[in-house]
Amino acid sequence: MIPSRRHTPSDDRHRDEVLGRRLEELDDPQHGPGYWAALGRRLEAARAAEASAETPEHVSASRKTLRLDRRRAWRLVAAGAAMAAAVAVVALFGLPGVVEKTGPPAVEAEPVVARALRALASTRTLTADYVSREFDRTGSTAVSVERFHIVMRADGSSRATTILPPDNGDAGETAYHFIDTAYDAGTGIHRIYQETRSSEAGGQSGMAVSSASKTVGCAIGEPDREQGTTLKFAAFAAALRTARDGRARAQTFEGRPAWIVSCRLTATSASPLASDTQPAPPYDRLSVTIDKATGMPVRVRLWSDDILRVERRLENVVVNGALPAHAFSFSPPLGVSFDRRDDGFRLTTLDKLRARSGGALLPGALPAGYRLAVAATAARSPSLDRRLQGSSITALRYARGFDALTITTRDVRGLRRPPELDPFLYEWVGAPSRPDEVLLTSGAFAGATARVLVAPLTVPHLWVTRDGTLLTVGGAAGVNELVAIAESMEVER
Amino acid sequence: MSPAAHTRTEEIDHAFLAAAQRGDDAAFLAIMRHYDRLLRIVAFHVLRDRQLMDDVLQDVTLRAYRSLRGFRGDAALGTWLSRITYRAACDAVRRNDRCWPVDPEDLERAAAPEGDPADVLAVRSTLEEAFAALSAEQRVAVLLVDREGYDYATTARILDIPAGTLASRLSAARSKLRRRLADHPDDEVPA
Numbered sequence: 147m148i149p150s151r152r153h154t155p156s157d158d159r160h161r162d163e164v165l166g167r168r169l170e171e172l173d174d175p176q177h178g179p180g181y182w183a184a185l186g187r188r189l190e191a192a193r194a195a196e197a198s199a200e201t202p203e204h205v206s207a208s209r210k211t212l213r214l215d216r217r218r219a220w221r222l223v224a225a226g227a228a229m230a231a232a233v234a235v236v237a238l239f240g241l242p243g244v245v246e247k248t249g250p251p252a253v254e255a256e257p258v259v260a261r262a263l264r265a266l267a268s269t270r271t272l273t274a275d276y277v278s279r280e281f282d283r284t285g286s287t288a289v290s291v292e293r294f295h296i297v298m299r300a301d302g303s304s305r306a307t308t309i310l311p312p313d314n315g316d317a318g319e320t321a322y323h324f325i326d327t328a329y330d331a332g333t334g335i336h337r338i339y340q341e342t343r344s345s346e347a348g349g350q351s352g353m354a355v356s357s358a359s360k361t362v363g364c365a366i367g368e369p370d371r372e373q374g375t376t377l378k379f380a381a382f383a384a385a386l387r388t389a390r391d392g393r394a395r396a397q398t399f400e401g402r403p404a405w406i407v408s409c410r411l412t413a414t415s416a417s418p419l420a421s422d423t424q425p426a427p428p429y430d431r432l433s434v435t436i437d438k439a440t441g442m443p444v445r446v447r448l449w450s451d452d453i454l455r456v457e458r459r460l461e462n463v464v465v466n467g468a469l470p471a472h473a474f475s476f477s478p479p480l481g482v483s484f485d486r487r488d489d490g491f492r493l494t495t496l497d498k499l500r501a502r503s504g505g506a507l508l509p510g511a512l513p514a515g516y517r518l519a520v521a522a523t524a525a526r527s528p529s530l531d532r533r534l535q536g537s538s539i540t541a542l543r544y545a546r547g548f549d550a551l552t553i554t555t556r557d558v559r560g561l562r563r564p565p566e567l568d569p570f571l572y573e574w575v576g577a578p579s580r581p582d583e584v585l586l587t588s589g590a591f592a593g594a595t596a597r598v599l600v601a602p603l604t605v606p607h608l609w610v611t612r613d614g615t616l617l618t619v620g621g622a623a624g625v626n627e628l629v630a631i632a633e634s635m636e637v638e639r
Numbered sequence: 640m641s642p643a644a645h646t647r648t649e650e651i652d653h654a655f656l657a658a659a660q661r662g663d664d665a666a667f668l669a670i671m672r673h674y675d676r677l678l679r680i681v682a683f684h685v686l687r688d689r690q691l692m693d694d695v696l697q698d699v700t701l702r703a704y705r706s707l708r709g710f711r712g713d714a715a716l717g718t719w720l721s722r723i724t725y726r727a728a729c730d731a732v733r734r735n736d737r738c739w740p741v742d743p744e745d746l747e748r749a750a751a752p753e754g755d756p757a758d759v760l761a762v763r764s765t766l767e768e769a770f771a772a773l774s775a776e777q778r779v780a781v782l783l784v785d786r787e788g789y790d791y792a793t794t795a796r797i798l799d800i801p802a803g804t805l806a807s808r809l810s811a812a813r814s815k816l817r818r819r820l821a822d823h824p825d826d827e828v829p830a
Contacts, residue, residue: 160806162813166785168820171766174676175683178693185671185697189664192701256689257767391689585669587651626676633673 170514173260176624178391182582252393255407258436259390262405265441266383266622267515267547271469272298272442274460275309285453294325300547301519302331302367303474329364329371330474331520334493336361339478360484363491366522367543367552368605368620369569370491370534381458382443383549383622384606385434392432399445400461403438411448429455440465489528491541494521499540500638507555507590507615510634512544513627519545527556533569535561536616544621551621553631559614566597569618570607582625586610588633591617596632598625608632647787648677650715660708667707671700674717678724680787681797684778685728687771695731699724714796721797725779732775769819777812780805785813 273296280290293309305328324341341356365371392409399406411429431452435445442463448456478484499506499521524539536556544551568581581597596610607620608628619631651673658666671678678699683692702723710719770778776798783789783797795805 160784160791160809161788162785165781165813165816166788168766169770169782169786172770172782172786175679175689175692177675177679177696178689181693181697185700186668188697188701189668189704192704193664254689584672585665587655587669587673588649592652629672630676 173256174626175256176390176626252395252408255392255394255409256390258394258405258407259386259434262386262436262441262443263383263549266386266443267549269442269548270300270466272296272463272465272548273467273469274463276306277457277459277461279457281453281455281457283453285455297469297473298548299331299469299474300545302329302543302545302550304329305474326476328474328476331366333475334362334364334366334491334522335475336364337476337484339476339482356479356482358478358482358484359487361487361489363489363524363528365489365491365524365528366520366541367550367554368607369618370489370524370527370529370539370541370554381604382434382446382460384600384604385432385446386436386443387600387606387622387624389432389434396438399435399437404444405436405438406433407436408433437463490524490526491522491528491539492524494523496521499523505637505639506540507617507635508542508638509553509631510589510636511630512551513546513623515546516544516549516551517546519543519550532561532563533567533571535563546622549622551619551623551631553635554618556616557614558611558616563611563616565595565611568597568599568607569609569616570599570605570620584625584629586629586633589635590615590637591632591635596629598628600625600628647789648674648717650717656707656710656716660710667704670716671703674720677717677721677787680782681721681724681779682728684782685725685775686731691731692728695727696724699727702727715793718793718796722799725797726799729775766820769816772819773812773815776800777808777815780809781812781816784809 276292276294276296278290278292279288281287282289293311294306295309296307297305305326307326308322308324310322310324322343324339324343326339327337329336337358337360339356339358341354343354386407388411389407389409392407394405394407397404397406409432411432429448429450431449433445433447434443435447436442437444440463442460442465444460444463446456446458447454496506496508496518499508520543522541522543524541526537527534527539529535536558539554539556541552541554544553581599584596584598586592586594586596591610591612594610594612596608598606598608600606605620606623606625606628607618608631609616609618610632611617617632617635619628623631651670655666655670655673659670675696678696679692682695682699683689686692686695699720703720710716714722773781780794780798783794784791789797791802791805795802798805800808
């Protein structure tokens with residue numbers, strides 16, 4: 147039985163709605179990292195205290211003592227350890243490969259991050275060179291380097307083209323893998339061209355193996371759409387949200403004024419970047435560099451034990467520039483033809499969804515500014531990956547500038563699907579994600595336990611199953627927003 | 640969250656309250672998560688400090704955990720929790736006015752550098768500045784009534800003031816905000 151929505155009429159005779167709408171620009175304050183885990187520990191201690199029949203006065207006295215001790219401890223650190231702290235700061239910032247140098251004083255990151263998120267939400271087009279590096283345990287050697295030229299449009303269209311290293315004609319065999327991948331949200335067509343070429347000494351071109359595919363009926367968003375260009379950029383937004391409770395310093399980056407926002411990461415910050423050969427370390431520090439002029443995040447860095455492990459950069463960034471007419475489609479080279487595929491998604495409308503037998507599960511609430519961009523259905527998942535298996539798939543994509551949210555539902559009855567199986571992360575990634583578990587209290591999924599993951603380099607997402615229906619919510623949102631969306635899902639007819 | 644961009648938190652299903660009162664900890668945590676946004680708004684806009692907000696809300700949660708069995712439903716649960724939160728936040732302000740603990744991160748701060756203070760200070764919009772200039776009570780009142788859509792009776796109960804007093808505080812806050820916003824329109828991010 148799905149509870150109906152109850153709206154209690156409020157006495158809004160004296161409500162200033164114009165002012166209220168203006169006040170919506172104020173961001174909601176978020177908890178610091180680890181808040182719910184710390185709260186859980188305090189509740190456990192309170193329960194244990196009750197169980198051992200301590201009096202409430204004794205417990206609150208103990209708690210007060212703890213708090214006083216903590217404050218006293220901080221005063222001792224301030225009074226007696228200032229010199230040691232200064233030395234530590236200099237040592238920390240002086241080590242190569244460690245965090246950004248000191249300079250102007252640090253300030254709260256929240257307003258800086260909020261401005262960057264507003265810039266993202268109002269961006270229409272973006273072109274940039276995307277560079278990704280992952281470093282070994284010493285931080286001195288890049289074990290993986292990717293370079294792409296990316297083009298993105300707010301409707302979800304995207305293109306990524308490998309930037310090839312210059313041909314230096316050195317002796318020895320060199321090989322490269324070239325990819326051009328383009329998704330046109332207007333047509334729902336995804337094109338990929340791949341070429342692997344080797345060249346031998348003397349610069350003679352060697353063998354080239356190429357393939358091209360054109361897919362219609364593409365999924366309109368995560369998790370069904372293959373994570374590619376949008377994930378690369380969504381990672382920057384996710385990193386921003388993670389860092390909003392950190393500190394910001396005004397510095398320069400690539401000769402331009404910038405903010406560098408830094409924060410510590412907790413044990414619950416998952417790391418979905420493990421490769422087959424290199425398990426991901428637990429990252430403990432994150433920094434995001436924000437270009438002041440454009441408000442865009444242009445670099446994300448992750449450290450483990452003060453060793454730089456991951457760097458993602460955007461270079462040569464152009465925001466809201468004009469794009470050529472066919473920026474998101476291409477023809478393969480002569481002699482190569484497209485393999486054609488149909489992933490089975492078909493565009494639809496909310497009215498058609500509501501008119502179906504059984505109605506449609508739709509969200510009743512969304513973060514401010516989001517509008518429905520496209521809705522689609524598919525009879526079954528085109529993927530063989532068990533994390534995406536299901537039938538009667540409905541996908542809704544909402545957009546707000548470059549921010550996007552995709553909500554999907556699918557029938558998973560009869561599938562042996564572990565509840566912890568994350569639809570958004572490849573199982574081979576390695577280190578298990580550690581999502582928050584949240585008991586949903588309202589809507590069609592009330593009473594079910596949702597899993598929510600907001601981590602620096604993955605699309606923030608939530609998943610929950612109830613009565614054979616798997617719900618996923620993924621995109622530019624924080625934990626509370628994802629949960630609120632899940633709790634607002636209702637059947638509409 | 641739409642249909643309005645921010646809407647008042649609906650009251651949680653009574654079954655969760657009943658379960659929590661019987662000692663179901665998962666139900667209790669679900670209650671606190673359900674009202675979390677509302678309580679963050681109340682606490683933060685009194686304290687204007689995120690760390691303090693977290694500290695106060697953890698204390699409020701423990702207090703609610705111990706008191707929930709005695710909750711008789713005289714007020715809505717959200718109203719009850721918000722009132723506890725508002726009082727706790729005001730108490731924290733009074734305590735911290737007397738004694739401000741030093742955060743070790745503050746040790747990193749150098750003396751104010753020369754140059755344009757705009758490069759040092761966090762970027763704040765005109766709206767944020769105008770809002771910050773209100774008193775704590777005015778901030779919470781105008782958010783709950785004008786943005787979140789709570790009625791006067793509920794908001795007055797949260798702030799523990801008569802409805803008539805709330806009306807005059809709201810009127811003063813609105814005038815102040817409108818005046819400042821009219822004088823200094825915010826620079827919008829280009830569309």
